[in-house]
Amino acid sequence: MNVLNFIHAFFSDSSHWHGYDGIPARLWEHIQYSLEALAYAALIGLPIGLITGHYGRGGNTLALIATAGRALPSFGLLVLMFIWLGFGMLPVMIPLVILAVPPILVTTYEAMRSVDPSPVDAARGMGMPEARVLFQVEFPVALPLILSGLRSAAIQIVSTATIAAYVSLGGLGRYIIDGLYQKNYEKVVGGATLVAAMALATLGIFWAIARLTVSPGVRRG
Amino acid sequence: MIRIDSVTKRYPDGTVAVDRLSLEIPHRSITVFVGPSGCGKTTTLRMINRMVEPSEGRILLDGADIQAQPVNTLRRSMGYVIQNAGLFQHRTIIDNIATVPRLLGWSKQRARSRAAELMERVGLDSALAKRYPYQLSGGQQQRVGVARALAADPPVLLMDEPFSAVDPVVRKGLQDELLRIQGELGKTIVFVTHDIDEAIKLGTMVAVMRTGGHLAQFAPPAELLTDPADAFVEDFLGADRGIRRLSFFPSADLELQTAPIVAIDADATRLGARATADAPYLLVTDLDGRPLGWGEPRALTPGSIRPEQLVSYGRPFVPGKDSLRAALDGSVLSPTGWAVAVDGEGRAVGVVSQQVIGAAIRTAHAEGRDDAKVGG
Numbered sequence: 001m002n003v004l005n006f007i008h009a010f011f012s013d014s015s016h017w018h019g020y021d022g023i024p025a026r027l028w029e030h031i032q033y034s035l036e037a038l039a040y041a042a043l044i045g046l047p048i049g050l051i052t053g054h055y056g057r058g059g060n061t062l063a064l065i066a067t068a069g070r071a072l073p074s075f076g077l078l079v080l081m082f083i084w085l086g087f088g089m090l091p092v093m094i095p096l097v098i099l100a101v102p103p104i105l106v107t108t109y110e111a112m113r114s115v116d117p118s119p120v121d122a123a124r125g126m127g128m129p130e131a132r133v134l135f136q137v138e139f140p141v142a143l144p145l146i147l148s149g150l151r152s153a154a155i156q157i158v159s160t161a162t163i164a165a166y167v168s169l170g171g172l173g174r175y176i177i178d179g180l181y182q183k184n185y186e187k188v189v190g191g192a193t194l195v196a197a198m199a200l201a202t203l204g205i206f207w208a209i210a211r212l213t214v215s216p217g218v219r220r221g
Numbered sequence: 222m223i224r225i226d227s228v229t230k231r232y233p234d235g236t237v238a239v240d241r242l243s244l245e246i247p248h249r250s251i252t253v254f255v256g257p258s259g260c261g262k263t264t265t266l267r268m269i270n271r272m273v274e275p276s277e278g279r280i281l282l283d284g285a286d287i288q289a290q291p292v293n294t295l296r297r298s299m300g301y302v303i304q305n306a307g308l309f310q311h312r313t314i315i316d317n318i319a320t321v322p323r324l325l326g327w328s329k330q331r332a333r334s335r336a337a338e339l340m341e342r343v344g345l346d347s348a349l350a351k352r353y354p355y356q357l358s359g360g361q362q363q364r365v366g367v368a369r370a371l372a373a374d375p376p377v378l379l380m381d382e383p384f385s386a387v388d389p390v391v392r393k394g395l396q397d398e399l400l401r402i403q404g405e406l407g408k409t410i411v412f413v414t415h416d417i418d419e420a421i422k423l424g425t426m427v428a429v430m431r432t433g434g435h436l437a438q439f440a441p442p443a444e445l446l447t448d449p450a451d452a453f454v455e456d457f458l459g460a461d462r463g464i465r466r467l468s469f470f471p472s473a474d475l476e477l478q479t480a481p482i483v484a485i486d487a488d489a490t491r492l493g494a495r496a497t498a499d500a501p502y503l504l505v506t507d508l509d510g511r512p513l514g515w516g517e518p519r520a521l522t523p524g525s526i527r528p529e530q531l532v533s534y535g536r537p538f539v540p541g542k543d544s545l546r547a548a549l550d551g552s553v554l555s556p557t558g559w560a561v562a563v564d565g566e567g568r569a570v571g572v573v574s575q576q577v578i579g580a581a582i583r584t585a586h587a588e589g590r591d592d593a594k595v596g597g
Binding site for chain 2 (some may be wrong): 105116117118120121122126127128129132137139140141207214215216217218
């Protein structure tokens with residue numbers, strides 16, 4: 001049996017489409033985990049990246065934190081957190097957030113740094129308050145790069161959120177882990193396909209967000 | 222009026238950008254700061270809107286210390302134009318121009334209608350309103366920069382090398398436009414440039430600065446050209462300051478001769494009668510009176526003068542509008558040594574010899590008519 005046959009068998013089995021272990025339920029769980037982790041990571045990464053980038057300070061520290069964050073193995077961290085904190089969402093969220101903060105933080109910082117300084121100088125010279133300079137002059141121009149940081153963070157979260165299943169939680173990882181345990185490769189391949197499809201959907205969503213939020217003057221300019 | 226009162230700017234590393242500078246920037250006129258890079262001209266400008274804070278001394282705006290009011294209030298009362306315009310690329314042209322009115326709390330609609338007015342004032346097509354900066358040429362972007370600075374009708378305009386990034390032809394257009402706008406609005410303009418010709422063309426007063434933040438000379442442009450304070454200023458002014466100074470003498474008083482002007486259909490009697498020992502050549506015009514060229518009376522065919530019988534008449538000047546420099550230039554360019562004066566429509570109104578122009582230059586020097594500033 002080849003991979004396509006596995007995929008076909010997995011998706012055409014009607015029992016995979018309902019119930020607590022059905023595709024809609026697992027997909028929904030996976031989306032929830034991913035959105036939650038992305039929200040926390042953005043809550044940490046965006047403000048720090050925006051402020052350090054605006055003032056142009058702390059770039060080296062950020063690079064250091066980012067490298068450290070990337071060096072931490074998500075799976076090892078998950079097991080460690082599970083032992084320390086026990087069963088629950090928190091041991092899953094911590095590694096996912098640690099995974100996602102560096103791309104958001106570093107890209108946001110770089111995006112703010114790469115904004116042409118002359119409009120910023122003009123804005124200050126016209127008497128624009130500092131917060132408006134940040135949000136109305138720098139941010140709209142930095143937005144495409146900032147979104148690309150969020151996008152790579154989101155894709156990494158989507159593919160890594162499968163580890164939640166290791167600590168008895170749900171999500172699309174369930175199919176992969178259960179399938180491996182049960183030697184049910186149809187399930188493994190089906191789960192992996194769903195994760196890949198979700199990663200692609202994430203790309204599409206970010207493309208749409210960029211179309212809607214980035215000014216045409218920046219997109220082409 | 223802006224008074225700069227023994228202002229020094231010293232940076233933490235000990236560099237002195239501006240050294241005990243004192244001068245008065247007159248009301249409703251253009252004051253140009255000019256000098257080589259590192260002379261502190263931009264720093265001086267940026268101290269006026271507190272983009273740079275002086276280390277010592279103070280700056281007074283209409284008698285009040287600029288430190289007295291909140292920094293953003295001060296800045297909103299001064300238009301600010303920088304090199305490369307510094308437009309907001311994510312905003313349309315009209316919204317770029319509406320920036321300061323919006324900061325001042327105007328409604329969007331009112332700010333936009335004001336911005337539309339400004340577009341017209343600086344010579345921008347209203348069709349550009351909804352465009353983004355990247356869709357405009359460098360010269361158009363700089364016009365938007367000027368319109369944006371004027372949007373809230375500030376009494377003071379600070380311009381930091383605004384035209385130095387555009388090509389010479391566009392730059393000349395922008396300079397003429399600025400002089401025209403200034404004639405209409407009468408702002409107190411502080412203008413920074415490294416181009417001495419730009420300074421002389423635009424400035425009512427010119428402050429020449431030298432490296433280290435010292436003021437070398439502060440004078441009207443004509444005085445600068447006549448009487449440079451020292452070797453540095455003289456050197457900075459360049460070689461042909463005598464010729465350039467002629468820009469400040471009007472050509473209106475030149476005594477024009479009309480006798481040597483003949484139309485293309487002039488008959489033999491007329492051709493014979495017009496030439497004199499004093500004016501050996503004839504200026505031939507078309508039937509509307511527009512100059513065609515100079516000719517020797519004997520070489521011209523009476524009744525129908527042909528183009529190949531004529532030589533170029535150089536570049537005509539408009540008495541009353543152009544300066545003695547333009548008249549002299551016209552006479553130098555003409556192979557006969559005579560300059561042609563035309564009216565606003567380009568019709569010949571007279572001719573004048575180099576000798577007469579030379580005499581007028583000597584008279585003007587003697588009378589010291591430095592203050593009579595006219596265009597190019």
